[in-house]
Amino acid sequence: MRKLVVVVFMLAGITVMAQKVNFGVKAGLNIANYSSTNQPSNLSSRLAYHVGVLAEVTVSTVFSVQPEIVFSSQGVTNSLGKDEATGKYQYLNIPLMAKYYIFKNISVEMGPQIGFLTAATITAKDAQGKETDIDVSKALNTVDAGINFGLGYKLTNGINFVARYNLGLTNISKARSTSIKQGVIQLSLGYNF
Template identity: 45%
Template sequence: MKNFLLLAVLTVLGFANVNAQEIKFGAKGGLNFASVSGDTKGTDVVTAFNFGVMSEIPISEKFSFQPEVMYSGQGYSFNDNTVALSYLNVPLMAKYYVIKGLSVEAGPQIGFLLSAKNEKINVKDSFKTVDLGVNFGVGYKLDNGLNFGARYNLGLTDINNVENSSSKVKNGVFQLSVGYFFF
């Protein structure tokens, strides 16, 4: 985790020669449609929300770097029983503008488990505290700062932390969001 945070800081500092007036800061929020994959059967999608802050750092006319800090409600449902997972996610997105306003995005993400509940019972010890993933998505940004996005987060790490269990479980989240760049 320390290496990842060091890499994130160095990456942001590496863009320090970018004109500060071109860097945009904003906020966004939206809906999550989350579930898990792997050694699971009979799990269903749960709907939750996401919100947070973002920055867009232009690298060239077509490329931008967009770091974010997001709260993300995730989890899954089985037999009418919902497991609610709350994460603080840090996606580091590379954006390529296909045409003005329309971008495709991809990048790694690290997630820190904030809480895990099963019908109001704390089950945080049953899940690993760090989740690594990769995001793929599309976005559209209007000239006035309003933006829209659709993204899929593919979990890469096994989040199962149950003793004596060999089951592998990974997060999967489809996100829809609306945001606004303030300046």
């Protein structure tokens, strides 16, 4: 409880110091994968997408804070010869990014993220191309915490580009014998109003 109070006061202080707030939207490509204690050698990254909204709160000419709400499709693909299984994990992620502008339009960013699992399926495809969806949401923890690192470039017309890596810090598997931590590269195109 004490930590929550400290965070609320810090956010309130940042809001008071803020010079302006720019709202925006973003969307882009996810290159998702994970590391596991029982990881098979035939795993490959899953290409998916993300879409979200953000508010960039300017604190000074070189520093801003950017909370976001992002729907993110993640997971991994496992190929077994002609058979294939793709884990499709859907999250509502809430990153809180600290952005430092090293040049006028170029920023480095870092910050924590909490994600809430909204759906999880494994799509199995056999050699004939027949697909079967299996709900695996009960086998996964509903909350995933991580930390983001990124680099951004913002044009004067509001269009911006961001490359970001989300390093998962928590085990998403409920099985005690398995530890699964996600890693997602995000390439985003955004617009600040």
